[in-house]
Amino acid sequence: MRYNGRRKEFTILKNKSTFYTRNRFFCGAFAYLLVSVVIYVASRASSNFADFISEYPSSWVRLVLAGFTSIFPFSLAEGFLLLLIPLCILFLFFAPDEDEGKRMTRNSYIMLGILFLIVSTYLSVFAPCYFRKPVDEELGLDRKSVTKDDVYNAAVFVSEEIEKLEEEIVSDNTGKTLMPYSYSELVYKLNLAYDSLCDSDEKYDFLGDFYSYPKPLIISKLMPYTRISGFYTFFTGEANISTAYPDFMIPYTIAHEMAHQRGIAREDEANFIAFLVCMESNDSYIRYSGYTELLNYLLDAVYTTDKNLYEETFYNAPKVYREEYSAYIDFIRSTRMDSVSNVTGTINDTMLQSQGQSAGTESYNLVTELASAYFKSELEK
Known part of the structure; x- marks a missing residue:
């Protein structure tokens, strides 16, 4: 009896998902957002820091993004913006074979995570360039x-x-x-x-x-x-x-x-x-x-x-x-x-x-x- 009880208890704990394990993408995006806010605030406070961010890590990210997207003859951003609303509707309401409440909650966290990534990219990659040394x-x-x-x-x-x-x-x-x-x-x-x-x-x-x-x-x-x-x-x-x-x-x-x-x-x-x-x-x-x-x-x-x-x-x-x-x-x-x-x-x-x-x-x-x-x-x- 005691053995079976412990095994049952262990199984319950093992199957019980934490918020982090269920929403790793959201948590990672939120952590990136916090770091980006720190970078942005520091850039506004110090032009030397803004220069460093703009000329090194920010420059590398901008180079990689521009290089990758240059492969495509059309604008990925334009496609994303034009398809944003229909994609959100499909993502929220039409995912197959899943409980409706769980699906909407999970997908909402994913979309919020994507939003965090976009905002974070702005705060850490482009916004510091406003505060660098003037031309x-x-x-x-x-x-x-x-x-x-x-x-x-x-x-x-x-x-x-x-x-x-x-x-x-x-x-x-x-x-x-x-x-x-x-x-x-x-x-x-x-x-x-x-x-x-x-x-x-x-x-x-x-x-x-x-x-x-x-x-x-x-x-x-x-x-x-x-x-x-x-x-x-x-x-x-x-x-x-x-x-x-x-x-x-x-x-x-x-x-x-x-x-x-x-x-x-x-x-x-x-x-x-x-x-x-x-x-x-x-x-x-x-x-x-x-x-x-x-x-x-x-x-x-x-x-x-x-x-x-x-x-x-x-x-x-x-x-x-x-x-x-x-x-x-x-x-x-x-x-x-x-x-x-x-x-x-x-x-x-x-x-x-x-x-x-x-x-x-x-x-x-x-x-x-x-x-x-x-x-x-x-x-x-």
């Missing part, structure tokens, strides 16, 4: 001393550079310029430009130097209504691009999102790195894209300080730029949907401010300070 300090630029005259001089210089390229750029009868090669060839050229920039000077060592394939989105035609031309998904390491925008925007947009892949989180800095990458290319259309996008930002800055000077600068700009700008305005009007763009703009603005970017979406325009400081330093050499 102007890395490159020895004095953006604080930039004056409105410096911005104007930069606009004039960029306008003159566009004029030098004008004969090599092809436009249609609406004034819109045409990219003379395929998307895949463009990506190849931009990867070469990144390699060239990183090899040109050791001061660019803070940029991750690796191959990646930015993904054209299936929903590209819907993106202009959101006013989003591209985005970086940290949990897959992919740069995602809307190919529905005018051709002149696409090289610069790809270079911008590739900058995010390489740990440049702040939007003004990603814009500036995108410009430098475009300038490093030996391809005329990529250089035209970089100059044109930068001139748009510079002229906006000139307009805020002197409207008459803006008009003078704009009408003295090359014909190819003025016609491109006019065609772009027509494109923007044809895709206007304020109810959508206001929502996406508010979400983006809130996210940027939460990461210490007090200017929010206006931070994109701060590229004018970096570019003006850059041209000023180059002219002084």
Whole structure:
């Protein structure tokens, strides 16, 4: 009797699962979340720590993610987001041969664990990049001393550079310029430009130097209504691009999102790195894209300080730029949907401010300070 009783007791204890053994994935994801919170808080408190995380463990993860997902010609992140709701419904309610209550509880913990992994990846891999040493300090630029005259001089210089390229750029009868090669060839050229920039000077060592394939989105035609031309998904390491925008925007947009892949989180800095990458290319259309996008930002800055000077600068700009700008305005009007763009703009603005970017979406325009400081330093050499 005693032997059988003990054996029965032992069997009951053996079969009784603990919360941990039943939810190992959830517990592991929760532990990763706790570690990620510590990394994130430490990064906000110390730029030196943020530099270390951004340049070493974070960089390795971003490299592996970008390398793996580049195998696929489509965006894994886009597929995940499009299928998210139906997959959740199937996962919760249609798993076979299991008690309904147990199934929903178990699957809920799995989905919560997946959410923890996504949040943890953001906190430990990409978010620290917001708090690393600024690009102007890395490159020895004095953006604080930039004056409105410096911005104007930069606009004039960029306008003159566009004029030098004008004969090599092809436009249609609406004034819109045409990219003379395929998307895949463009990506190849931009990867070469990144390699060239990183090899040109050791001061660019803070940029991750690796191959990646930015993904054209299936929903590209819907993106202009959101006013989003591209985005970086940290949990897959992919740069995602809307190919529905005018051709002149696409090289610069790809270079911008590739900058995010390489740990440049702040939007003004990603814009500036995108410009430098475009300038490093030996391809005329990529250089035209970089100059044109930068001139748009510079002229906006000139307009805020002197409207008459803006008009003078704009009408003295090359014909190819003025016609491109006019065609772009027509494109923007044809895709206007304020109810959508206001929502996406508010979400983006809130996210940027939460990461210490007090200017929010206006931070994109701060590229004018970096570019003006850059041209000023180059002219002084």
